[in-house]
Amino acid sequence: xxxxxxxxxxxxxxxxxxxxxxxxxAMAVWAxxxxxxxxxxxxxxHSDEERFHMLKLVKYINERDGVAIxxxxxxxxxxxxxxxxxxxxxxxxxxxxxxxxxxxxxxCLDERDFTTHNFLQWxxxxxxxxxxxxxxxxxxxxxxxxxxxxWYHFDRDILSLTVTSSADSGSAAK
Ligand code: FEO
Numbered sequence: 219x220x221x222x223x224x225x226x227x228x229x230x231x232x233x234x235x236x237x238x239x240x241x242x243x244a245m246a247v248w249a250x251x252x253x254x255x256x257x258x259x260x261x262x263x264h265s266d267e268e269r270f271h272m273l274k275l276v277k278y279i280n281e282r283d284g285v286a287i288x289x290x291x292x293x294x295x296x297x298x299x300x301x302x303x304x305x306x307x308x309x310x311x312x313x314x315x316x317x318x319x320x321x322x323x324x325x326c327l328d329e330r331d332f333t334t335h336n337f338l339q340w341x342x343x344x345x346x347x348x349x350x351x352x353x354x355x356x357x358x359x360x361x362x363x364x365x366x367x368x369w370y371h372f373d374r375d376i377l378s379l380t381v382t383s384s385a386d387s388g389s390a391a392k
Contacts, residue, residue, distance in 0.1 A: 224334055225284040227325045232275045233289045234318050239268035241311060244294035245304050256373040257301055263377070271341070278337055301369075302359050309352040316345040354379065 220228070246261035279286040298304040319341045326335040355376070362368040 220279065220282045220284040220334065221329045221331060224326060224329050224331050225279060227322050228275055228279050228284070228334070229287045229289075231318060231322055232272050232279075232286060233291070234315060235268050235272035235275060236289065237291050237294075238311065238315060239265045239272060240291050241294040242268060242308070244296055245298060245308065248296060248298045248304065249301070254301060254373050256376045257304075260376045260379075271344070274340075278334075282334070305352065305355050305359060309349075309356055312345070312349050312352050316349055319345050351379065 242261050242265035246258045246265060249255075249258035249261055276286040276288070298307065319338065323335060323338050323342065326332070326338065358372060362372060
């Protein structure tokens, strides 16, 4: 059984993960419209992953006899200016998600809910990976500058970019 406080915090995280999914979906659409097919595939996939993060929380709350609430989502912005700007937004969004997971973990400790604390460790590792990947992409973008050949390769190869976090015990599977 979840405490009210933990249940509310998990529901807030549902909002955050669902909003992330929509955010990346809007980015994917923008990238597709602007000729970056690799970037858009990467973002469509990322959007799916965020939906999975949301769903995992929904199922967990229900499993623990709580009530998962599917919220209304604010429409994400549709214009990103450039791929650089898009990934800057993505990176700072992931930093916010990491903070939010950290707060959630803190609430579980305060409430002595060690089961939820244990469940959330998957999200802690996942965030470490996602932030590291976003940072890797930002570093590549800085290096590329305005070299159009480099951008061509970046768009072609972005789907193969993965970062295995140090918290992962050797498997890159999600
Ligand atoms: Fe599920 Fe990227 O946060």
